[in-house]
Amino acid sequence: MNRTDFAKVKRVVVKIGSSLLTKGGQGLDKVAIAAWVEQMAGLRQQSIDVILVSSGSVAEGMCRLGMKVRPKTLHELQAAASVGQMGLVRVFDDNFQRHRLHAAQVLLTHDDLSDRQRYLNARSTLLTLLKFGVVPVINENDAVATEEIRFGDNDTLAALVANLVEADLLIILTDQQGLFTGDPGLHPDAKLISEISVNDDRLDVMAGDSRSGLGRGGMCTKVRAARLASRSGAATVIAAGAVDNVIASVISGADLGTYLLPDIEPLVARKRWLAGQLQVKGQLVLDAGAVRMLQNEGKSLLAVGVKSASGRFERGELVSCVDESGLEIARGLINYGNVDAQLIAGKNSSEFENILGYFDDSELIHRDNLVII
Ligand SMILES: Nc1ncnc2c1ncn2[C@@H]1O[C@H](COP(=O)(O)OP(=O)(O)O)[C@@H](O)[C@H]1O
Numbered sequence: 401m402n403r404t405d406f407a408k409v410k411r412v413v414v415k416i417g418s419s420l421l422t423k424g425g426q427g428l429d430k431v432a433i434a435a436w437v438e439q440m441a442g443l444r445q446q447s448i449d450v451i452l453v454s455s456g457s458v459a460e461g462m463c464r465l466g467m468k469v470r471p472k473t474l475h476e477l478q479a480a481a482s483v484g485q486m487g488l489v490r491v492f493d494d495n496f497q498r499h500r501l502h503a504a505q506v507l508l509t510h511d512d513l514s515d516r517q518r519y520l521n522a523r524s525t526l527l528t529l530l531k532f533g534v535v536p537v538i539n540e541n542d543a544v545a546t547e548e549i550r551f552g553d554n555d556t557l558a559a560l561v562a563n564l565v566e567a568d569l570l571i572i573l574t575d576q577q578g579l580f581t582g583d584p585g586l587h588p589d590a591k592l593i594s595e596i597s598v599n600d601d602r603l604d605v606m607a608g609d610s611r612s613g614l615g616r617g618g619m620c621t622k623v624r625a626a627r628l629a630s631r632s633g634a635a636t637v638i639a640a641g642a643v644d645n646v647i648a649s650v651i652s653g654a655d656l657g658t659y660l661l662p663d664i665e666p667l668v669a670r671k672r673w674l675a676g677q678l679q680v681k682g683q684l685v686l687d688a689g690a691v692r693m694l695q696n697e698g699k700s701l702l703a704v705g706v707k708s709a710s711g712r713f714e715r716g717e718l719v720s721c722v723d724e725s726g727l728e729i730a731r732g733l734i735n736y737g738n739v740d741a742q743l744i745a746g747k748n749s750s751e752f753e754n755i756l757g758y759f760d761d762s763e764l765i766h767r768d769n770l771v772i773i
C-alpha cells in the first residue's frame with residue numbers, strides 16, 4: 401500500500417498521546433482537541449469508520465489533583481486516572497456532539513482482549529458502535545488494571561484495537577514529527593524517517609523510550625504497535641499532532657510523519673492473522689458446489705451450499721469447513737451462531753428472515769474472513 405492508497409481506507413484507528421492532549425501536563429488542550437475532533441468528524445462525513453484511542457487520563461488526573469510528578473504507586477496512578485478520565489470523556493463528548501456525532505466510552509483491560517469470550521464481546525460492541533456511526537473513545541481501564549494485567553501503554557492498546565476491528569490504518573499522533581533515526585532530544589542531528597518497513601531491524605536501534613514523564617511508551621512501543629497492527633494488515637503512520645489538519649493530511653496521502661509499511665498485502669496479512677489467532681469452534685460440511693466456489697472461484701460461503709453445521713459457536717467465531725468426505729477445505733469467521741447456522745444450512749438467504757426472524761448477512765462466511773487450506 402502506498403500513501404496515496406490511504407484515500408481508500410474504510411476504517412481508521414487514531415491514537416493520541418498524553419503529552420499532546422495535556423499540553424505537556426498543563427491540563428487538557430481544548431483547542432487542539434477541538435481541531436482533532438473536527439478532522440475525525442470530516443472522516444465520518446466520508447463514511448470512514450473512526451475509532452479513537454485516547455491517553456491522558458493519568459496526566460489530566462495529575463493536573464486536577466495538583467500532582468507535580470507521575471505517582472509511583474499503582475493506587476495513586478489508578479486514582480489519578482479515574483479523575484482524569486472524567487475530563488477526557490467530557491471534552492470529547494462535547495466536541496463530537498458539536499459535529500452531531502455520538503462518542504462512546506470504552507475502557508478495556510488486557511484480560512478483555514486475551515480472554516476469547518471477552519475479546520468477542522469487545523469486538524461485537526465496537527463493530528455495533530461503528531455500525532451506528534458512533535466514534536468509540538477507548539482508553540485502558542486504568543482504575544482496575546493491576547500491574548499484571550496492564551497494557552501499560554496505549555500504543556499497544558491501539559494496535560490491538562486495530563487488530564480487533566480490522567482497521568486499515570493506525571494513525572499515532574505524538575509530540576514529534578514522527579520517528580527519527582534517534583531520539584531528537586538526545587541526538588539533535590537525527591533525521592526524520594519518511595517510510596520504513598515494520599520488518600526493518602534498524603527500527604529497534606532507532607526507537608527509544610519516552611522522556612516526558614507523562615507518556616509511557618516512547619517510540620519503542622509505537623514501533624511495536626506498528627508491527628502488531630501489521631499482523632491484521634493495518635498500515636501505521638506516526639505523525640505530529642500539532643501539525644494543522646494532520647489527520648486529514650495523512651489520509652490524503654501527504655508525505656507527513658513516518659509511514660511504517662506492513663509489507664504484506666492487507667488481505668493476506670488479515671487471513672494469516674485469522675488463521676493463527678483463533679480456536680476452531682465448529683464444523684460445516686459443504687456440498688461439492690460450495691467446495692468448488694471456495695477453492696476455484698474465491699467466493700464467500702453461502703448457507704445454501706452447507707449440508708450441516710456442528711459444534712458450539714457464536715457469530716464471529718472460527719469454524720472449519722470440510723467436504724463430504726471430511727477433508728478440511730477452509731476456515732473462517734462465521735456470521736451466525738451454531739443454532740441459527742443449523743437452521744439456515746441448505747437455505748437461500750432470502751429465506752433467513754422467515755426462518756430466523758431477522759437477517760444479518762447474506763453470506764455465512766464472507767470471503768475476506770475465509771482462509772482456504
Ligand atoms: N527515534 C525517535 N524518534 C522520535 N522520538 C523518539 C525516538 N526515540 C525516543 N523518542 C521519544 O519518544 C517520545 C514520544 O513518545 P511518548 O512520550 O510516549 O509520547 P506519547 O505521549 O505521544 O505516546 C518523544 O518525545 C521522544 O522523546
Ligand SMILES: N[C@@H](CCC(=O)OP(=O)(O)O)C(=O)O
Binds near residue numbers: 455618
Ligand atoms: N491509560 C493511560 C495511558 C498512558 C500512556 O500510554 O500514555 P501515552 O504513552 O501518552 O500514550 C492514560 O490514559 O494515562
